[in-house]
Amino acid sequence: MHKPADTDLPLAVPIRDRWSPRAFADRSVAPDVLRTVLEAARWAPSASNQQPWRYVVARREDGPAFEALLACLNEINQRWAKHAPVLMLGFAKRTTPQGKPAFYAHHDLGAASLSMAIQAAAMGLQIHQMAGIHKPAMVETVGAPDDFEPMTTLALGYPGDPDTLPGELAERERAPRTRHRFDDLFFAGTWGDALPADP
Ligand SMILES: Cc1cc2nc3c(=O)[nH]c(=O)nc-3n(C[C@H](O)[C@H](O)[C@H](O)COP(=O)(O)O)c2cc1C
Numbered sequence: 793m794h795k796p797a798d799t800d801l802p803l804a805v806p807i808r809d810r811w812s813p814r815a816f817a818d819r820s821v822a823p824d825v826l827r828t829v830l831e832a833a834r835w836a837p838s839a840s841n842q843q844p845w846r847y848v849v850a851r852r853e854d855g856p857a858f859e860a861l862l863a864c865l866n867e868i869n870q871r872w873a874k875h876a877p878v879l880m881l882g883f884a885k886r887t888t889p890q891g892k893p894a895f896y897a898h899h900d901l902g903a904a905s906l907s908m909a910i911q912a913a914a915m916g917l918q919i920h921q922m923a924g925i926h927k928p929a930m931v932e933t934v935g936a937p938d939d940f941e942p943m944t945t946l947a948l949g950y951p952g953d954p955d956t957l958p959g960e961l962a963e964r965e966r967a968p969r970t971r972h973r974f975d976d977l978f979f980a981g982t983w984g985d986a987l988p989a990d991p
Pocket of ligand 1: 812922
């Protein structure tokens with residue numbers, strides 16, 4: 793299934809085509825494809841180029857390692873994410889190289905995850921990010937150092953058939969994608985003033 797964004801203006805194709813599926817095809821992700829998606833995160837921008845993201849990755853073929861990552865998700869997310877061929881746990885570094893709080897690490901982890909999602913979409917795959925997770929379990933499961941904060945989990949794979957999902961999730965899979973209105977998000981010079989439609 794595909795759910796391209798119904799955009800007001802034409803966008804770059806992988807940005808238009810990226811979405812967050814819950815149904816994944818029963819198709820594994822080849823190691824070089826996985827590495828290409830991860831490479832997109834490596835080249836994401838970050839404050840002072842600190843690259844504060846870390847991801848722990850497991851493929852379903854990995855058996856116990858995949859099951860251990862899956863167990864870090866909440867019950868609702870596990871219901872569909874157990875069929876994804878790849879899971880990743882995302883961590884953000886808490887401190888800068890100077891030992892100060894890394895205020896932009898969450899922001900930069902998000903940028904890295906979105907870079908991966910766009911790269912995945914360009915290659916016919918999709919990523920579904922999740923915050924419905926057990927953070928202490930993430931740390932314990934992978935042995936993350938204290939300086940890394942557990943933040944998100946990502947499912948990666950080829951989109952599948954919504955009919956494979958349990959009832960309510962199948963309905964959500966088919967629901968239209970929505971966004972706030974353009975003029976509610978972007979302002980011209982002063983808060984609340986609409987940008988001209990045709991500058
Ligand atoms: C940080 C973050 C956390 C999210 N957590 C969950 C989650 O726990 N479970 C879930 O099903 N979707 C989760 N999502 C997916 C969002 O619901 C989804 O991105 C949003 O509805 C927009 O849909 P789209 O990505 O298809 O455009 C999360 C997305 C982000 C970026």
